[in-house]
Amino acid sequence: MKFIIFISTLFIVAGCTTMFLQPADFSWPVESVLKVNDHGFVSEERYTFDINVKPIFYEEFNDSNSVGGKEIRIIRDKAGHYYFTGAGFKNIYMFKSVEGGMKLEDKISISDSLALQKPAFNQKPSYVELTDGPNKYLVTGAEIVRSK
Amino acid sequence: MKTKIFLNVLLFLIMNALMFAQSDYETLQNFKSLYKQIEESIKNVSSVDECISISEKINNLRNEFMGSKTFLNKALYPENFESAFAKIENTLETKRTDLTQISTLTTQVGTLQTQVTELNQKNEELIKQINELMLKSERDQATITELKKLVAQLRGNINQRDLLVRDLVDSLLVEFIKSPQNLSPKESQAIMSKVNKANLFYNIERTIADNIQFTKVTQMTADDFSQMKKQYTDFDKVWKQIGPRLSSVYLNKKQKKSEIVQIDSLFIQWNAQIDGGIWRSINNLFVGKGIYLAPFNNSDLFVGNVSTFIDDEIKNLGVKSKSESEDVFHTFTDSVYNKTFAEKWLPVLIENNMMTQSQKDIIEAKIELWKKEATSSFSYWVYIITIAIILLVVVYIFQRTKKKSIKVE
Numbered sequence: 001m002k003f004i005i006f007i008s009t010l011f012i013v014a015g016c017t018t019m020f021l022q023p024a025d026f027s028w029p030v031e032s033v034l035k036v037n038d039h040g041f042v043s044e045e046r047y048t049f050d051i052n053v054k055p056i057f058y059e060e061f062n063d064s065n066s067v068g069g070k071e072i073r074i075i076r077d078k079a080g081h082y083y084f085t086g087a088g089f090k091n092i093y094m095f096k097s098v099e100g101g102m103k104l105e106d107k108i109s110i111s112d113s114l115a116l117q118k119p120a121f122n123q124k125p126s127y128v129e130l131t132d133g134p135n136k137y138l139v140t141g142a143e144i145v146r147s148k
Numbered sequence: 149m150k151t152k153i154f155l156n157v158l159l160f161l162i163m164n165a166l167m168f169a170q171s172d173y174e175t176l177q178n179f180k181s182l183y184k185q186i187e188e189s190i191k192n193v194s195s196v197d198e199c200i201s202i203s204e205k206i207n208n209l210r211n212e213f214m215g216s217k218t219f220l221n222k223a224l225y226p227e228n229f230e231s232a233f234a235k236i237e238n239t240l241e242t243k244r245t246d247l248t249q250i251s252t253l254t255t256q257v258g259t260l261q262t263q264v265t266e267l268n269q270k271n272e273e274l275i276k277q278i279n280e281l282m283l284k285s286e287r288d289q290a291t292i293t294e295l296k297k298l299v300a301q302l303r304g305n306i307n308q309r310d311l312l313v314r315d316l317v318d319s320l321l322v323e324f325i326k327s328p329q330n331l332s333p334k335e336s337q338a339i340m341s342k343v344n345k346a347n348l349f350y351n352i353e354r355t356i357a358d359n360i361q362f363t364k365v366t367q368m369t370a371d372d373f374s375q376m377k378k379q380y381t382d383f384d385k386v387w388k389q390i391g392p393r394l395s396s397v398y399l400n401k402k403q404k405k406s407e408i409v410q411i412d413s414l415f416i417q418w419n420a421q422i423d424g425g426i427w428r429s430i431n432n433l434f435v436g437k438g439i440y441l442a443p444f445n446n447s448d449l450f451v452g453n454v455s456t457f458i459d460d461e462i463k464n465l466g467v468k469s470k471s472e473s474e475d476v477f478h479t480f481t482d483s484v485y486n487k488t489f490a491e492k493w494l495p496v497l498i499e500n501n502m503m504t505q506s507q508k509d510i511i512e513a514k515i516e517l518w519k520k521e522a523t524s525s526f527s528y529w530v531y532i533i534t535i536a537i538i539l540l541v542v543v544y545i546f547q548r549t550k551k552k553s554i555k556v557e
Binding site: 122 | 171172173174176219222223225
């Protein structure tokens with residue numbers, strides 16, 4: 001009887017265990033700088049995805065109608081988070097991939113008053129770097145640190 | 149002094165700030181832009197020396213970005229740092245080989261050009277002499293021998309010159325094949341300069357014109373026509389490859405474009421002249437033996453007129469005397485059709501698609517029918533003669549055998 005209970009417990013536990021594929025590296029070696037089309041979409045050719053970025057522009061500028069032709073910069077870190085920003089932005093938007101789209105994980109504020117002028121993401125071994133002229137920020141997950 | 153130190157420190161700080169501020173994306177774009185510039189310069193390179201300077205640029209690019217090799221290995225997907233350089237170096241090497249080949253051909257073209265000019269002059273003189281001899285009202289044996297000698301010389305010269313001009317055109321064709329479909333202004337200019345230097349259009353026109361003239365001033369054999377037709381076909385094929393591309397090179401040059409059109413029409417004229425010459429010679433072949441066919445200048449007319457002639461002869465079998473009908477039949481079939489036409493001219497016609505196998509079969513079926521009709525009318529005499537000959541032979545053999553047997557007894 002004890003043996004049957006032991007075997008049943010073993011099967012139930014094995015069935016409930018989540019499979020993990022680890023470690024993984026989702027980082028992109030270089031950011032993608034993409035033009036937004038008139039419908040608010042950007043198209044990434046190397047990693048092959050199309051996504052509507054109008055909500056980001058609405059969140060940032062309260063305007064999602066005049067997005068056509070604007071540039072948005074995207075990079076993915078090792079953990080698989082996507083970071084979005086662009087010229088004129090005051091925030092970095094961190095997303096995670098979900099079924100059929102991306103879900104905002106965090107909105108990382110860079111400055112309350114000054115907008116980014118010439119932002120660029122760089123992939124570093126353990127973090128994503130955001131440069132804007134002489135200013136540099138180190139982004140790890142939702143944390144941002146200004147570096148000198 | 150203090151100001152100088154201050155400026156140096158300031159410059160160092162600015163440079164440092166700029167260096168640290170550079171994004172990976174910018175590094176990638178810089179690399180791609182410089183790489184593309186080199187690719188473009190390889191496309192437009194026109195000499196082996198330029199290849200050397202491009203090779204240096206490639207080395208400089210490699211050294212400049214060596215520090216970013218790890219980053220570029222990932223960022224240049226699907227290429228990597230080394231494969232990107234291998235690709236561009238291969239392209240440069242191919243271009244260098246092509247240019248070396250073109251340079252060799254250009255030297256050859258120079259030599260060919262001189263030879264062609266000399267042959268043009270010689271041929272002009274020969275055609276003039278032949279014309280003078282042809283116009284002579286009385287042609288003695290010496291004149292005929294001289295004429296034959298000159299014609300043979302002219303034939304040799306024309307062949308030699310044709311080959312030289314073909315080589316000239318081929319060398320240009322090689323260049324076209326190596327170059328992209330849409331030439332840059334620099335490439336177009338280089339081609340134009342080569343065309344002018346080789347006096348190409350004049351030489352092609354001259355070649356065709358001389359060949360046409362040759363068919364006019366000489367009595368050509370089936371072999372001559374066959375050879376000339378082959379020359380025409382080969383040359384026309386090359387021109388059809390090069391002509392349209394030259395047209396696009398000379399898009400805005402009216403005079404040159406009209407020369408290209410003129411050459412196109414000369415090729416058509418040349419072909420027509422050869423075809424006309426062949427049909428005229430075939431007609432002369434029949435006329436020479438007293439067989440008068442209605443005029444023809446293509447296979448349909450030829451087959452039709454031969455059929456009509458045979459039909460008429462069959463109809464006249466009872467009207468004309470037997471010997472006359474037999475003469476015509478034997479002259480047509482034995483002396484002209486089988487002996488010369490079928491043996492020498494028919495292969496030329498079939499080979500050059502001037503007559504089909506089925507048209508040949510039609511004529512031969514007609515001849516077969518004519519033979520049947522004609523032989524049935526005079527077969528009686530043929531049988532009597534044949535039987536008489538057989539009888540004579542039998543009697544002769546019988547008598548000889550009899551004599552031998554008597555001797556033995």
